[in-house]
Every structure is written in C-alpha cells, then in structure tokens.
Amino acid sequence: MEGDVVLHKYDVVIVGAGGAGLMAALYASRSVRVAVLSKMWPVRSHTGTAQGGIGAALGNHEEDHPEWHVFDTIKGSDYLADQDAVRVLCYEAVELVYELEHMGLPFDRTPSGRIAQRPFGGHTNNVTKQPVRRACHAADRTGHMILQTLYQQCIKQRVTFFDEFQVLDVILNEGIACGLVALEITTGQLHIFQARAVVFATGGWGKIWQITSNAHSFTGDGAAIVLRRGIPLEDMEFFQFHPTGIYKMGILITEGARGEGGVLINGRGDRFMERYAPTMKDLASRDVISRAIYLEIREGRGVEGKDYVYLDIRPETINRYFELDGKKSPDGTPRRITADEIKTRLPDITDFVRTYLGIDPLNQPIPVQPTAHYAMGGIPTDLDGRALKNENNEALPGLYAAGEVACVSVHGANRLGTNSLVDILVFGRRSGLDAVRYCRQTDFTKLPARADEPVRETLESLRSRPLGDERIADIRAEMQRVMMDYVGVFREATGIEKAIRALRELQERYQRVGIQDKSMCYNTDLLEAWELGCLLELAEVTAVAALARTESRGCHTREDHPQRDDKNWLKHSLAFRTEQGIELRYKPVTILNYPPQERVY
Amino acid sequence: MKVILKIRRFNPERDRAPWWGYYQVECEPTDRVLDALNWVKWYQDGSLAYRRSCAHGICGSDAMRINGRNRLACKTLIKELGNRITIEPLLGLPVIKDLVVDLEPFMKHYRSIMPYLVNDDPPPATERLQSIAQRERFDDTTKCILCAACTTSCPAFWARPDYIGPAAIVQAHRFIFDSRDHGAEERLRILDAPSGVWRCRDIYNCTEACPREIQVTQAIAEVKREILRRRG
Ligand SMILES: Cc1cc2nc3c(=O)[nH]c(=O)nc-3n(C[C@H](O)[C@H](O)[C@H](O)COP(=O)(O)OP(=O)(O)OC[C@H]3O[C@@H](n4cnc5c(N)ncnc54)[C@H](O)[C@@H]3O)c2cc1C
Ligand code: FES
Numbered sequence: 001m002e003g004d005v006v007l008h009k010y011d012v013v014i015v016g017a018g019g020a021g022l023m024a025a026l027y028a029s030r031s032v033r034v035a036v037l038s039k040m041w042p043v044r045s046h047t048g049t050a051q052g053g054i055g056a057a058l059g060n061h062e063e064d065h066p067e068w069h070v071f072d073t074i075k076g077s078d079y080l081a082d083q084d085a086v087r088v089l090c091y092e093a094v095e096l097v098y099e100l101e102h103m104g105l106p107f108d109r110t111p112s113g114r115i116a117q118r119p120f121g122g123h124t125n126n127v128t129k130q131p132v133r134r135a136c137h138a139a140d141r142t143g144h145m146i147l148q149t150l151y152q153q154c155i156k157q158r159v160t161f162f163d164e165f166q167v168l169d170v171i172l173n174e175g176i177a178c179g180l181v182a183l184e185i186t187t188g189q190l191h192i193f194q195a196r197a198v199v200f201a202t203g204g205w206g207k208i209w210q211i212t213s214n215a216h217s218f219t220g221d222g223a224a225i226v227l228r229r230g231i232p233l234e235d236m237e238f239f240q241f242h243p244t245g246i247y248k249m250g251i252l253i254t255e256g257a258r259g260e261g262g263v264l265i266n267g268r269g270d271r272f273m274e275r276y277a278p279t280m281k282d283l284a285s286r287d288v289i290s291r292a293i294y295l296e297i298r299e300g301r302g303v304e305g306k307d308y309v310y311l312d313i314r315p316e317t318i319n320r321y322f323e324l325d326g327k328k329s330p331d332g333t334p335r336r337i338t339a340d341e342i343k344t345r346l347p348d349i350t351d352f353v354r355t356y357l358g359i360d361p362l363n364q365p366i367p368v369q370p371t372a373h374y375a376m377g378g379i380p381t382d383l384d385g386r387a388l389k390n391e392n393n394e395a396l397p398g399l400y401a402a403g404e405v406a407c408v409s410v411h412g413a414n415r416l417g418t419n420s421l422v423d424i425l426v427f428g429r430r431s432g433l434d435a436v437r438y439c440r441q442t443d444f445t446k447l448p449a450r451a452d453e454p455v456r457e458t459l460e461s462l463r464s465r466p467l468g469d470e471r472i473a474d475i476r477a478e479m480q481r482v483m484m485d486y487v488g489v490f491r492e493a494t495g496i497e498k499a500i501r502a503l504r505e506l507q508e509r510y511q512r513v514g515i516q517d518k519s520m521c522y523n524t525d526l527l528e529a530w531e532l533g534c535l536l537e538l539a540e541v542t543a544v545a546a547l548a549r550t551e552s553r554g555c556h557t558r559e560d561h562p563q564r565d566d567k568n569w570l571k572h573s574l575a576f577r578t579e580q581g582i583e584l585r586y587k588p589v590t591i592l593n594y595p596p597q598e599r600v601y
Numbered sequence: 602m603k604v605i606l607k608i609r610r611f612n613p614e615r616d617r618a619p620w621w622g623y624y625q626v627e628c629e630p631t632d633r634v635l636d637a638l639n640w641v642k643w644y645q646d647g648s649l650a651y652r653r654s655c656a657h658g659i660c661g662s663d664a665m666r667i668n669g670r671n672r673l674a675c676k677t678l679i680k681e682l683g684n685r686i687t688i689e690p691l692l693g694l695p696v697i698k699d700l701v702v703d704l705e706p707f708m709k710h711y712r713s714i715m716p717y718l719v720n721d722d723p724p725p726a727t728e729r730l731q732s733i734a735q736r737e738r739f740d741d742t743t744k745c746i747l748c749a750a751c752t753t754s755c756p757a758f759w760a761r762p763d764y765i766g767p768a769a770i771v772q773a774h775r776f777i778f779d780s781r782d783h784g785a786e787e788r789l790r791i792l793d794a795p796s797g798v799w800r801c802r803d804i805y806n807c808t809e810a811c812p813r814e815i816q817v818t819q820a821i822a823e824v825k826r827e828i829l830r831r832r833g
Contacts, residue, residue: 040652041704043747044660058727101728104718104781106736106743113730138743144659145743152717186697215654251657351814352657355676356631473643516647519614522698525647 005452006184006191010035010160011439012432013180013195015167015222017042019143019421020403021201022150023428024385024435025159028199031436035193036159037182039166039217039527042151046203046215046404047424050143051348052256053118053135054100054425055418056093060114061133061330066090068126069134071594073419076122076285077412078554078564079596080235080572080589085408087592088383088430093422096429097136105149107138108345118259118345122285122416122601131259131283133330135418140254140348146421165191166527168458170198170225170399171451177387177398178445181455185527188520190452196444197435199400200226200379200387201428206239208539209372209488210480213245213252222405224534226379227541231389231396232574232585234407235377236538237545240415240555241489243289245371247308249356253349253368255417257311258282260345261318261327261337264293265310265365266301271321272309277601281325284601287414287555290370290489303367310365313346315339317365370489374415376555377545378407380574385431391574391587398438398445400431409572412589413554462529467514472529475506475513479539482506487543492560496547503540510536541575544582549573566596602684604628606637608649609689610699619696622646630680634688635663638674638700651700658812661748664691665700671750671810691753693762707749710765714773714791719784735780742775742820744813751807751817757800764800765792767807767817774820777827785827793828801825 012028014021017038028034038045057064069090074081101107101115108116119131138145154161164185171179171192179194202222206214227233243264244253258264263282266272276292277284297307312318318337321327327335339362343350353361379401380388387399403424410423486499510533517525551565552558571586604626611619624641635653642649651674652662658676665674666689668682679686694702745768752758752766773792777785792798798821807817 040654040660040662041708041747044652044654044662046655046660048746049655049657049659098724098726098728102724104720104776104779106739106775106779107728109731109733109736111733113732115728139740141659141744144746148743155712156715156717186703215660216656217654249657348659355658355678356633358631467647471643472647517650519612519648519698521612521614522650522701523648524650525642 004190006189007194008035008191009194009444011195012197012199012435013037013193014199014201015180016201016203016403017161018045018201018203018403019047019146019150019424020428021199022154023425024199024201024402024432026150026153026157027429027432028436029157029159032439034159035162037162037165037167037180037193039164039185041163042161043147045147046218048144048147049215050146050421051140051252051254052259053120053137053142053418054097054146054421055120055123055134055416056097056136056422057090057134058094058097058115058117058136060110060117063125064132064134066094068124068132069093071126072123073410073416074594075599076414076416078414078599079570080409080412080553082409082590083592083594084590085383085410089410089419089422089426092426096422096425100146100149103149103153105138105145107136118256119283120259120417121255121283122280123418124280129279131280135256135259137256139344140256140346143421167221167225168455168530170229171447172229173445173448175396176445177396179447179451181452186522188523190455192447192452194444194447196439196442197398197400199385199402199431199435200405201401201403202405204375204404205535205538206372208479208483208535208542210484211245211250211369212372213242213250214372219531220534220538221531222401223378224537226387227537227577230576231387231399232380232576233377233541234380234574235409235572236541236575237549237556237573238376238413238554239372239542240286240374240376241290241370242286242373243293243370244311244368246352246356247367247369250371251352251356252371252373253311253366257313257346257349260313260342261322262311262313263317263321264289265312266296267303267305267309268301272296272301280601285414286417288601291557293370294489308367308369311368312365313342313361314363314365315342374420375404376407376409376411376413376415378405381406381408383408383430384434385427386434391585393587400435402427402431413556458530459526462515462526463518465512465514467516468512470509470513472513472515472532475510476532476535479503479506479536483539487546490557490559491546492558493547496543499543500540500547503536503543507536507540541582545573545575545584548584570596602628602630604637604679604684604686606641607685607687608699611696612648612698628679630678632679633675634667634677634679634686635675637679637686650698659746661746664748664750665689666691671754673748673750673812676812691749693753693759694749704749706762707752707766707768710769711747711772713765714769715784715788716772716776718776718779718782720781721783729781731780739775739778741815742771744815745771745775746813748812750810750812754806754810756804756806757802761800763796765796767821770798770821770824771815771817774824777824789828789831792824798825798828
C-alpha cells in the first residue's frame with residue numbers, strides 16, 4: 001500500500017480472461033509468476049459465446065491440408081493478411097486443437113471416435129473449390145467449451161486471478177511497459193500492478209454499432225488504453241459484419257447453421273446467394289454475403305420489403321437444396337439431414353430463436369440481418385505477440401497483445417469463420433511464451449512516481465460532474481446509430497465525413513456527461529461512462545481510417561471506390577493519436593507465396 | 602406496455618438495510634427483463650447495480666430472482682411475467698450491492714470438485730478417441746454456464762451454505778461420466794462427504810431454475826447412484 005493505492009508485483013500480468021488471456025496464462029505460469037486481471041468473472045468472457053467451431057485441417061472426414069487453410073485464409077482476407085502470420089496460424093491450429101482435446105474439451109465425435117468437423121464459410125478443398133469440413137465443433141457451443149476447458153486448466157494449475165478488476169491504464173517508463181492501473185470493482189480501490197511484461201487480451205469493440213452480436217462488456221478498453229499511450233492501432237477500418245444476426249437484436253446465428261445446409265432466402269423466396277457466389281453460395285465469405293443481403297434489401301427484395309431476409313434451416317428446405325446441388329456425404333451417398341440432427345447439432349441457436357422470436361426454426365425461417373461482429377484491426381503485434389509501436393515494426397518492450405484486441409495480422413480485411421478461436425489460442429500461447437523469455441532477460445523497470453494519478457483524475461472528474469442534461473445512454477445510442485448509418489457495410493466519403501463530424505461533437509458532449517452514482521462500491525455507472533470514452537475514441541479512429549482508404553477490400557466497401565486497388569492500397573494502416581488528432585501511417589503487407597488474385601467464390 | 606419494476610436495493614455505503622425501489626418502464630412485450638433493467642439504469646437511476654454481458658443467456662452474468670424464481674434477466678421476456686415484476690438478488694450469497702452478489706462462496710464449491718480432466722496417461726499424437734455414445738453420456742452437464750441459478754434456488758443450500766450445491770455436482774458429473782477421465786474415484790469421495798450430494802433432498806428447484814434446461818436433479822441422482830455402485 002502506498003498512499004491509497006495497493007501495490008502488487010508479478011513477472012507477467014495478463015489483462016483479460018477470455019481464450020487468449022487464459023492461454024497466455026497457462027503457458028506463462030508454468031515458468032514465472034503470473035496474475036490475470038479480468039473485469040468479469042473469467043467464465044463470462046466473450047469467448048464463451050462463440051458457437052460454430054474452431055478451424056483446423058485435421059482431415060477427419062475428408063482430405064484437407066493446413067496449406068489449403070492458409071490459402072483460404074489469405075483469400076478470405078482479400079490479401080491483406082500477413083502471409084507469414086497466416087502460416088503460423090494454420091499450421092499450429094492442428095496441434096492446438098489436439099491439445100484442447102487432451103485438456104478435456106468435449107468435441108463432438110465422428111462414428112470412428114475422432115473430432116467431428118463441419119463446413120464453414122470460405123473454407124475449401126483447394127482442388128475442387130468445394131466447401132471442406134474444417135470447423136471442429138462441440139454442438140453450437142464450441143466457444144463455451146473452450147473457455148471452460150481453459151479455465152479448468154487454470155484452476156488445476158493454480159493460476160492467480162484478480163476477478164472483477166478493471167484495468168484503466170498501462171504504465172510506461174522511458175518507453176518500456178512496466179505495469180498497470182486497475183480498479184477493484186467491488187470496492188472502488190485502485191491497484192497498481194508492477195510487471196516485467198504486460199499482455200493485453202481484452203477482446204473487441206462491437207458496441208460501437210447499433211446492431212451487434214457483441215456483449216455489453218465488449219467496449220474496446222485495451223485498444224483505447226494503449227492508443228492513449230501513443231501506441232498505434234492497425235487496420236481499424238476493417239470491422240466485420242456477420243451476415244446472420246437475429247433481426248433487430250443482432251444475436252448471432254452461427255455460420256455453422258449454413259454449414260449444416262441452411263440457406264438464405266429473400267422476400268421473393270429465392271436463394272439469392274447463387275447469383276453472388278456461384279460455387280460457394282451460402283458458404284461464401286462473410287463480407288460477400290453481408291453485401292449481398294444489403295443489395296437484396298436495397299433492390300426491394302427484403303422480406304415484406306423490409307430490411308431483413310430469411311435464414312432457412314428447416315430440414316425440408318435443406319434437403320431440397322442438397323438434392324439440387326447434388327451434395328454427397330463423405331461415403332458417397334446423397335447428403336440428407338433430419339430435424340433431430342439439426343436439433344442436436346444446433347441446440348443453442350434453436351433455443352435462442354424460440355426464446356427471442358417465439359418461433360421454431362425447424363418449422364419457420366429465421367429473420368436475419370447483418371450484425372457488427374468482429375474487429376480485424378487492433379494493437380499491431382509480431383508473431384510472438386509483441387506490440388509494435390510504429391511502421392518500422394519496432395517492438396515496445398514489455399508490451400504484448402493477443403486475441404481479438406490484437407492485429408497480427410491473420411485476418412486482413414475479412415476474417416474467416418472459425419479463425420478467431422484459432423487466433424486466440426495460437427497467439428495467446430505465443431505471447432505467453434515470449435513474455436517468459438522476455439522476463440528472463442530483463443529486470444523490473446522502476447515505476448514512475450504516482451503512476452495512478454491520471455486514472456485518479458479521470459475518475460474524479462467523472463464522479464464530480466453534476467448530472468446535467470448529457471446522459472451516457474444518449475451519447476452511446478447516437479454514436480451507435482451514426483456508425484451503423486455511415487460506417488457500416490457500405491460506406492462513401494460524404495457519409496463517413498458526416499460520421500466524423502458527429503463523433504467529434506459527441507466527444508465534446510461526452511466531456512459534460514455526469515453520473516448519478518457517486519459511491520465506491522460496484523459503481524457501474526462510473527465504469528460505463530469510462531467505457532463510453534473508449535468506444536467514442538475507437539469509433540473515430542475507425543471512421544478516419546475508413547475515409548482515408550479509397551478502395552474496396554474485404555469488409556471495407558466504398559461505394560465511391562468500388563474496386564480493390566493493390567497498387568495504392570495493398571498496405572496496413574496504423575492510426576496514432578496525436579495532439580493534432582488522429583494521424584495515419586502505413587506499412588507493407590507480408591506476401592509470401594500467394595500474390596493477390598481476383599477473389600471469386 | 603407499462604411495467605412496474607420493484608427492485609430490491611442495497612448500497613452498503615449508504616443503506617443500513619435493503620429497501621424496495623419502484624420504477625415505471627415502457628416496454629415491448631418481447632423485451633427482456635435485462636432491457637428493462639438497462640432502461641432504469643440508463644434513464645432513471647444510474648446507481649442501480651447488476652451484472653450483465655452477453656444479453657442472450659450464455660455468459661451467466663445476470664442470474665437473479667425474478668417474481669420469486671431464479672432466472673437470467675436476459676433470457677426472460679416481459680410477456681412471460683406481466684406488468685408487475687419483482688427483482689431480487691440471488692438468495693444465499695452475500696449481497697455486494699443491489700442485484701450483485703458475492704460469487705466467491707459459489708466458485709469455491711465449484712473449485713473443490715476438481716473441475717478438470719484427470720488423466721496422466723501420455724496423450725497420443727492426435728486426439729484421444731471417444732465414441733459418439735460415450736460423448737453423449739455427459740452431454741447435458743457440459744452446458745452449465747456457472748450462473749448460480751440452481752445452487753441459490755436450493756433450500757438445502759440456503760439452510761447450510763457449506764453444502765456443495767447442484768452446480769458443483771453438475772460440473773463433477775461432466776467429468777465423472779467422461780470416458781477419458783480418471784478422477785472419478787477422488788471426486789466421488791469429495792461428493793460423498795457430509796457437505797456433498799446427500800444434502801440433496803430431490804426438491805427439483807434446481808432443475809426448474811436452470812436456464813440451460815439441464816436435468817440437474819437427474820444428474821445428482823446419477824452421481825448418488827455411482828457412489829453407491831462403487832461402494833458395492
Ligand atoms: C456471438 C459470437 C460468436 C462467435 N463465434 C465464433 C466462432 O464460432 N468461431 C470463431 O473462431 N470465432 C467466433 N467468434 C469470435 C470469437 O469468439 C472472439 O473473437 C474471441 O473469443 C475473442 O477472444 P479474446 O480472448 O480475444 O477475448 P474475450 O473472450 O472477449 O475476453 C476478453 C477478456 O478481457 C477482459 N477485459 C476486457 N476489458 C478489460 C479491462 N479493461 N480490464 C480487465 N479485463 C478486461 C474481459 O473480462 C474478458 O475476460 C464469435 C464471436 C461472437 C461475439
Ligand atoms: S447477460 Fe449473459 S447470461 Fe444474461
């Protein structure tokens with residue numbers, strides 16, 4: 001205790017207890033003293049909501065190769081992913097899925113007792129170009145099982161957790177990361193964690209948009225914290241909209257539903273995806289499908305002329321299209337599915353649809369619309385999770401990032417389904433291991449005096465402002481609407497400019513926002529206000545980066561610049577926060593054996 | 602529709618005893634109780650404290666007592682309840698503030714049953730094999746999201762908080778009946794202790810409370826039977 005702050009000292013401190021944080025913790029804590037800080041109980045993390053599967057070329061049903069996974073990922077990324085990183089991702093995926101199984105993860109099984117796999121968007125047999133079964137699954141709660149399995153292993157290994165500790169700042173001293181400032185939510189007490197290495201694994205920021213699959217707690221804290229400390233954020237213009245969120249609610253219906261044969265149907269009853277992606281159809285990449293849905297709606301072919309289409313997973317529909325497409329099972333017989341099989345393979349989404357829409361998806365199609373889903377961009381890192389501070393790829397000593405908050409970049413301009421769960425494991429492990437190596441070479445860096453002062457001031461200022469006429473909820477809703485309207489699936493310059501102006505105005509209004517709860521204990525009023533500050537900053541960075549990129553690539557679709565422009569834009573953006581506002585710089589993409597090609601599905 | 606929420610409030614810094622707050626909210630019948638709570642927090646009383654995250658019944662944050670029954674606020678629709686809704690924190694755990702309870706006693710029971718695969722055999726180069734039927738054997742109990750709705754609905758737990766509770770037994774079941782696990786012996790010994798499964802009186806509150814529709818009482822019965830079977 002020093003003044004009124006509690007001091008702690010660990011070799012490695014990990015922020016976030018989702019898949020990436022827990023994986024880093026498991027590996028680092030085998031060798032050094034580790035603490036994991038999480039603003040929620042670890043099992044509440046977003047990893048637990050992942051449904052459909054984790055990609056790895058095990059080839060349990062049919063021929064498959066990690067190299068095919070590499071190509072699909074690069075093509076999916078619209079050639080913006082760094083190919084050395086993708087290679088690491090897809091080759092290490094295989095051993096990590098086996099490792100999860102050894103840890104006890106209850107994967108579904110094939111008749112021969114191996115891990116069961118299903119088709120997923122953009123994953124193909126590179127020879128026939130047909131969908132391949134690569135997504136390893138545990139029903140439609142794969143993420144839930146991954147999160148629980150990793151947490152179980154952490155309990156077994158006696159990893160130290162600080163649950164419901166929200167990190168609000170990272171401490172740097174002479175350009176070295178040396179600790180964190182965190183608020184203990186239940187008491188309001190501030191803590192300083194001194195560390196040799198700090199790993200951010202705080203997840204994404206879908207709450208910038210109105211319709212999103214993301215949890216209330218997905219507010220981009222880690223990305224905003226490092227941005228404020230001068231570290232850039234990479235490729236922020238790329239945020240994925242998943243094609244199938246439940247209409248108006250945004251709750252995700254996994255791509256696994258289409259992997260099992262579900263099809264998208266417009267207001268006229270047509271299976272429209274065959275017009276946009278003749279080979280892969282409903283299993284084309286997400287960016288392609290989300291755009292197609294919007295185009296159908298725009299042409300008046302939404303259901304009842306409204307802004308949604310149907311996802312149809314009724315067995316009779318699925319079987320009709322299996323027959324039309326001549327789909328075969330691995331044993332060569334015509335592929336068929338029964339209502340019972342759908343129920344066993346997709347129990348959770350069946351339950352969501354029943355609960356929230358009051359309909360049975362086995363009898364009625366599901367109304368869906370694209371939903372903001374996944375941050376491809378984030379804190380730039382190298383292959384070992386080390387955070388990079390500039391366009392020359394110089395590492396910031398002591399600082400690591402992994403998982404959705406990081407940008408390695410393996411997803412480029414559009415992530416393939418199942419690849420995030422691979423990403424969090426592969427690069428969670430690598431950052432944990434490298435943090436240990438780093439600890440062995442370096443001593444603790446001295447903490448600057450009164451390192452908690454900036455956080456204390458921010459919180460005091462939020463606490464002391466009177467509850468005026470500016471409310472957190474109004475500003476947040478306004479931001480979400482603006483981002484949905486102007487920085488969503490389709491974008492163009494005048495709209496984005498409007499969004500930027502609106503966001504700057506909202507930031508000014510945010511300076512006057514008051515909160516009602518003045519207490520220390522479990523003050524979520526205060527924390528929601530602080531989180532809104534993070535969201536607003538990330539929204540602005542997203543819009544500024546989107547305005548600058550005058551091409552269409554992956555999920556970033558500029559109606560005023562509809563083509564991909566490799567000559568000028570085959571590069572990653574880096575957004576810095578400076579006194580003058582957001583500054584953009586760029587760095588090249590690592591291309592190995594897959595030069596950019598035209599992208600058709 | 603207009604809905605009156607009656608919420609049990611308590612802030613340890615301010616209140617000597619819990620009190621009831623009344624809030625009127627305009628809701629759609631298809632709104633979640635969580636949406637109504639958010640409305641109160643965002644537009645009426647920012648000091649209301651509760652946990653929430655995913656908002657679709659999968660993270661386990663917002664188990665609470667709603668009209669006398671434990672449920673997830675995000676998985677309960679207004680239309681199921683009508684226009685008078687009473688919301689209280691889970692029973693049997695210390696209240697931190699308003700609807701937020703201290704989960705540590707619950708998690709301690711969970712940790713006590715060795716909630717991880719026990720198998721020291723060197724793993725094969727690929728996956729361990731498991732048949733579809735072997736995997737099916739423990740499928741139901743893998744759904745548990747540790748929301749605490751079951752344990753805090755159990756009169757045996759209210760009476761004796763050292764009772765390990767249904768959630769911990771469900772989590773133990775998930776391993777005991779997993780063909781790959783070798784820890785059943787020790788886990789069953791823990792569950793056979795005085796604070797273990799025999800406190801369960803088949804009251805079924807847990808099964809009714811489970812938002813994941815796990816057959817909790819049945820899982821407990823299977824564990825009891827397994828203990829007896831091994832006693833011979
Ligand atoms: C509905 C849904 C379905 C998905 N399905 C799939 C799928 O099938 N396959 C796939 O590959 N991917 C899927 N994804 C994506 C994938 O689940 C996520 O990208 C991934 O789980 C992120 O993991 P993470 O470890 O980076 O972060 P998370 O699991 O989100 O964990 C973040 C952690 O950081 C903590 N944290 C955040 N801020 C702070 C702070 N300020 N202080 C302290 N702690 C903090 C949180 O408490 C949490 O523990 C899905 C995503 C969603 C939303
Ligand atoms: S908020 Fe996640 S279960 Fe309700």
